[in-house]
Amino acid sequence: MLGGKLVERLVREGSLGGVSISALSLVDVVEVSRPEAPFAAGAIVADIADREVVADLVAHRPDVVFHLAAVVSGEAEADMATGYRVNLDGARSLFDTIAGIDGYCPRLVFSSSIAVFGPPFPDSIGDDHPTAPQTSYGTQKAIGELLLADYSRRGLLDGVAIRLPTICVRPGRPNRAASGFFSSIIREPLHGEVAVLPVPDDTRHWFASPRSAVEFLLHAAALDGDLLGGRRCLTMPGVSATVADEIEALRAVAGDEAVELIRREPDEAIARIVSGWPHRFEPHRALDLGFHAEQSFDEIVRIYLEDELGS
């Protein structure tokens, strides 16, 4: 989802950090269509954990590499071997391949996650909070961050890891991620469909829109590496909001009728998982470096309407 939106944006702008894009290679494990672009663009289906594939990809030395490939949280938990192979070995194979090319040191933007953190949480989580992942996905992202920092320190690549908030409102159909309801309770009612809410209304979490997430990636790609001072992993800004805030944001744009499509079906398993997620961050470093996100959940809903429903 994020990769697709990033490509749309790059194609539309034709430049990145003020520099014209001359070529773009996409790689995904599933078929993606070759973008219609004003520059050379290719798309291949391949497994990022395959070192030969990665060697081919970086052989022509792209200036910027976005590494978004990941087995998502739920799948990484259910299928441990695949999660480690893609999320850990995939990242390492990419980093090692780049490191193996003499005199090549591209900006590498790595999409990490707030899943690197685990409870107990303070009310607001600062930039120096220790990583203590509670899932295999979070563990794999935390390991990716460590590798990125070490390879960058050695001058083998020029990495920036950005810890993404929960991206909301996701377009498309509901998925089975434990976090899926955060998007569903906005998206489905806006389409006149019922959505299930499995947690209490006072459940608080940390969000950014897909549009902000793409902005984070673009900003990270163009960031002056000297400003990072050896600390390559940045917690991204976002909106701290409760489910009640979400519901009021929905009501503001679509009225009581939409809100009535939210069915409260408490699910203790999901509530337990979500209760272990962070509520709020104070991402001062990222803000100081010029990253910014929405100011309210109302804004997040408005962006969904603009970007997905064309209104």
Place this chain on the structure above:
Amino acid sequence: MLGGKLVERLVREGSLGGVSISALSLVDVVEVSRPEAPFAAGAIVADIADREVVADLVAHRPDVVFHLAAVVSGEAEADMATGYRVNLDGARSLFDTIAGIDGYCPRLVFSSSIAVFGPPFPDSIGDDHPTAPQTSYGTQKAIGELLLADYSRRGLLDGVAIRLPTICVRPGRPNRAASGFFSSIIREPLHGEVAVLPVPDDTRHWFASPRSAVEFLLHAAALDGDLLGGRRCLTMPGVSATVADEIEALRAVAGDEAVELIRREPDEAIARIVSGWPHRFEPHRALDLGFHAEQSFDEIVRIYLEDELGS
């Protein structure tokens, strides 16, 4: 060094955590002699990153596994590939092999290091300080900790990672580790030999004796896992001391004559490395769990005299 001392201790006591030892397998990349023990004991030369070797080793399901194997800090920095292969792939191959054996969940004691931490440091580092390694060695240890925590959370092994202080006074000959002088300036003068001191006298660092380090390993092996509450990585206690404290401890046992064998030869490269090392910890969790170390550098010197010089 530590492995040898651990084996000596196990052989002498014949038990671990109150349970008689029935068998002991040693594995090292260099030849080690088979210990004379009151139980079955074997020693093999092998590479821990070789999955077949590991499979053979854990096939008879030892109750406790001590994973001390590591390429040391200086070597891991100089030879990146070897460091990652042994320190990361070696640990992962061990963890994966154990995880692959149905119904087997041994206590695994992993020797980590305070090298997982990096500056800026507070005056005293608490248990919740974030890991931010400044070396490949520290990165590899931090990754080992993350893997150990995730595999333990999944019930695939019962891990405890202990972050060792700088072990001092190391027996044997000087080595080329940047930290080597901390031991040399005590050890060499006690043997009537000259030692080089490359850093200022007010350089402060965090130490424990080899005897304490062995105690840490034994205590970690027998620790009630329920007390860890999902937090599997423990910073070990130690002594915060300056080079001046070391010198006074030497003077107390061996007089001015020994102290005069210390030659001050400032080395900016070493001073710069050492200036990025932590000075002091507040390892409350480990202390609460019953780990303990020396109270002063005098005590560390006394232990060297007792354990290495028989006095």
